Amino acid sequence: MIDKILTRMGDGERVLMAPxxxxxxxxxxxxxxxxxxxxxxxxxxxxxxxxxxxxxxSRTVGVSPGEExxxxxxxxxxxxxxxxxxxxxxxxxxxxxxxxxxxxxxxxDTTSMGHxxxxxxxxxxxxxxxxxxxxxxxxxxxxPFFYGAQPNMGRYYQPDGPCxxxxxxxxxxxxxxxxxxxxxxxxxxxxxxxxxxKKMASVGCEGLNFxxxxxxxxADFMATLKAVRKLKKELDHxxxxxxxxxxxxxxxxxxxxxxxxxxxxMYPHQQVKVVEAAGADVYGVAVGTNTNESVAWNLARTLTxxxxxxKTAQIPVHVNVGMGVGGVPMMEAPPVDSVTRxxxxxxxxxxxxxx
Numbered sequence: 628m629i630d631k632i633l634t635r636m637g638d639g640e641r642v643l644m645a646p647x648x649x650x651x652x653x654x655x656x657x658x659x660x661x662x663x664x665x666x667x668x669x670x671x672x673x674x675x676x677x678x679x680x681x682x683x684x685s686r687t688v689g690v691s692p693g694e695e696x697x698x699x700x701x702x703x704x705x706x707x708x709x710x711x712x713x714x715x716x717x718x719x720x721x722x723x724x725x726x727x728x729x730x731x732x733x734x735x736d737t738t739s740m741g742h743x744x745x746x747x748x749x750x751x752x753x754x755x756x757x758x759x760x761x762x763x764x765x766x767x768x769x770x771p772f773f774y775g776a777q778p779n780m781g782r783y784y785q786p787d788g789p790c791x792x793x794x795x796x797x798x799x800x801x802x803x804x805x806x807x808x809x810x811x812x813x814x815x816x817x818x819x820x821x822x823x824x825k826k827m828a829s830v831g832c833e834g835l836n837f838x839x840x841x842x843x844x845x846a847d848f849m850a851t852l853k854a855v856r857k858l859k860k861e862l863d864h865x866x867x868x869x870x871x872x873x874x875x876x877x878x879x880x881x882x883x884x885x886x887x888x889x890x891x892x893m894y895p896h897q898q899v900k901v902v903e904a905a906g907a908d909v910y911g912v913a914v915g916t917n918t919n920e921s922v923a924w925n926l927a928r929t930l931t932x933x934x935x936x937x938k939t940a941q942i943p944v945h946v947n948v949g950m951g952v953g954g955v956p957m958m959e960a961p962p963v964d965s966v967t968r969x970x971x972x973x974x975x976x977x978x979x980x981x982x
Contacts, residue, residue, distance in 0.1 A: 632682050635965050637925050638918035639956035646682065649923045653677055656920070656927030664874075664894040666935040669927060673976050677930065680972050681923050687967040690974050697981040699868060699909070699945055701775055701838040702741035704729045709743075714950055714959045723764045730770055739773040739836060740764060746779035747819050748788075754826045762830040773868070774827045775836030778820060778851045780843035783812035790815070793879065809880045812843075813850035820854035824862070834866040839913070842872040844879025845890040848898075852885045852905040859906030869902045870911030870947060871895065874932055895936040903942050909981070912936055913947040918957050922965050926954035926972055933977040943980035946973050 631643040644652075653674050661668040669677070680688060707725035709715030720728065722740060729735045740761055742750045750757055757774075765772050784792040790812040793805035824835055837855070841848035848871075855867055876898065878891030885901050893901070895912045902910045914929040929946070937944050951957035954969045973979050 634681060635922045635956055635962065636918065637916045637920050637922065637951075637956055639958040639962060639965075642921070644921065644923075646678070649681055649921070650674070650678055652921045652924040653681075653927040656924035657931045659924075660874075660928040660931035664896065664932060664935070666894075666896060666931065669931055669934070669976070673930070673934075674927070676976055677923070677927060677972055680968050680975075681926075683968075686964055688971050689967060690971050694974055696974050696979060697736045697945075699737050699773070699836070699911075699981055700735075700739055701836060701870065701947075701949070702739055702745055704738060705741070705743070705745075711959060722760060723767070726764055726772075727767060730768055735770060737771040737773060737834075738768060739775050741775045741836075745776050745838070746782050747776045747816070747823050748779065748782040750776060750823050751819050754823060757823075758826055758830045761827060761832060765831060765833070771833050771866075773834040773836045773866075774832050775838050775868075776823075777839040777842060778816055778837055778847055778854075779839070780809075780812050780816045780847035780850060783815045784808070788812070788815075806880050806882070809844070809846040809883075813846045813853075813883075816847065816850040817854045817857075820851065821857050824854070824858050824865075828862050828865055832865060834868070836868040836870065837907075838868075838870045838911070839872045840869050841876050841890075844877040845883040846880040847872075848876050848890050849880075849883040849885050852901055855902075855905040855907050863906075866908040867906070868909040868911060868945070869905070869907040870945075871898055871913045874912075874914040895932045896939045899936050899940045899942070899944065903940070907942065909943045909945055910936075910940060911945050911947050913952050914954070916951045916953075916955060916957050918951075922954060922956065922968070926969055929954040929969075930972060930977050933973060933979060937978050937980075945981035946977065946979050948973070948982050 657669040704725040708720045791808040796805035840851040876893045
């Protein structure tokens, strides 16, 4: 056995670790997830399989033919033209050029478009422009073409939005007032999600991506689920992806419910059931990366959540493997050595439907 294995920490730092240390991190990572979500740990065989993937001396790794999974994205085409601090490379490309480059040069399975802010609230006042650009671009694309953004309920709080700010009310001890503000914001958010989605559908939108749902807590997640249910009643032909914001739903409200299920504290295997009930077609698992732990620890933890979610789910499960989620290091440009190991492990051990 080799003495040291070149790997990374959750912040991207390259480190040499002893095989025993990596195995210990794998065991600790799966134990952490299992204890918190009250689900089974990875089996010893699965832990050994993960170790072999981490110990592979190749710079990049991959699955065998036939084990490939589909790839969706949350406005990944923005990486072509946005600045470096947003994970982009700053090329002088329009959105349409970036989308077609991603499809034709990179061979993407699916592609997508979103507003630069990547939230639904700022899309509403410029919806006609978005509809026009989506329609024009869709005439040139071949693969499934999604429109996406984050629900991002925080956009509805003062000073920029119409609702009182819970972040100011809660520290002042005004708990009920903070809850009322979140419920008000959730109503605005639900209406805007439905409005934008229907407008995009009117120009032939091929699919919607509600990305990072629940980023502002359980009321944010509740509003997204309600919007999905309304949309699927009228637009049952249009696929909807609901991607989560974290491995558990933050209880910012604490009592928000969907179909009588309390949302605060839900882990992925529980989240997927309410996403299914709302009528969504794909669920996106998001598991935060701990920058103080190794990729092996983070990936073992992610796999534990994901494996249980896949067993529970009746709809496809796509795992978020971007900057700082899914076991991938928290870096603007995630390193390919870690990304490929994460992807391979999720496909082979997690049995996921997509990335």
